[in-house]
């Protein structure tokens with residue numbers, strides 16, 4: 383007799399209903415969280431496959447468990463495609479996400495108490511680049527660099543001066559809320575001067591990098607880490623690229639240093655996403671993400687919004703809304719009620735607290751995946767302006783939400799069923 387194996391709707395109506403609700407939200411709203419995207423149906427099928435059932439500690443052909451006939455091929459395919467896409471010597475696809483990928487780098491090169499350097503979180507850096515509340519700020523001596531006061535761009539003179547003074551073991555370059563191109567060559571020169579390992583965290587921009595819309599750090603940095611679900615459009619996961627000489631240290635740090643069995647269903651999803659990113663259309667996508675962000679930045683600046691650095695080179699913009707008489711949180715919450723989803727965000731040198739800061743962060747990867755372009759960015763700027771002028775006008779917000787829904791209906795989202 384076959385095992386009782388009901389579908390989700392039958393087995394768990396509550397979760398089934400919530401999944402359907404999320405599906406509806408992701409269809410009807412404009413999703414502008416810079417780190418989010420739509421994974422394709424193919425990516426989700428692979429990620430929701432039977433590969434979730436399999437344990438496979440180790441690496442292809444060197445596993446601790448038997449029955450790896452399929453898993454080895456899946457992992458090797460993912461690695462081969464990513465090598466082709468990014469031109470890397472070595473790739474590890476096992477990190478569970480971006481933070482574990484970064485922790486593996488610490489484990490590979492540092493001992494507790496060593497000095498490390500990264501961009502401060504309030505200036506657009508990531509928690510795991512040495513922020514005080516993160517394990518990376520607690521277990522290591524963290525030196526944080528920032529952006530310049532006048533133009534809010536990374537201050538390479540400060541990076542160099544701090545690096546000379548503190549001689550860090552690791553130098554991070556990577557951002558989560560920074561709208562400008564990173565000069566990986568300049569970071570390389572600083573790392574060489576002080577004998578640091580240079581690590582580029584391209585979690586936000588890996589899709590732009592492999593799509594040719596942002597310079598690549600591969601071959602410049604010693605190690606490159608990334609998530610797989612942002613501009614790269616894969617499942618939620620992590621990956622590490624490195625030079626040949628660091629391959630063994632990185633692999634040992636991921637397993638057995640930090641993790642047990644890899645999430646093989648996610649590895650399969652990453653392989654599918656890499657195949658999608660190898661298609662010529664992905665280059666067009668990456669270019670349009672940036673073009674859309676630039677159009678949106680210009681449209682908001684025309685309407686008097688404080689666009690940090692005056693524009694963007696990548697997939698996101700950071701906007702100071704103080705001059706509009708709202709806080710970032712008030713605006714983000716009102717926008718959500720108007721069908722426009724983004725996150726409130728500190729701006730550089732923000733006088734307000736992170737839980738109710740002066741700005742919002744806006745990203746174009748998901749809207750661009752739906753095929754939206756310049757006209758939709760201008761419409762979006764108009765909606766953001768209307769919400770900013772009357773964040774408490776619930777009838778006005780509901781009217782905008784209906785207009786947003788009409789627009790979304792014209793741009794089907796990959797992976798979403800309606």
Ligand code: DSN
Pocket residue numbers: 416417480508558
């Ligand atoms: N949570 C991600 C972001 O939104 O940028 C970074 O980890």
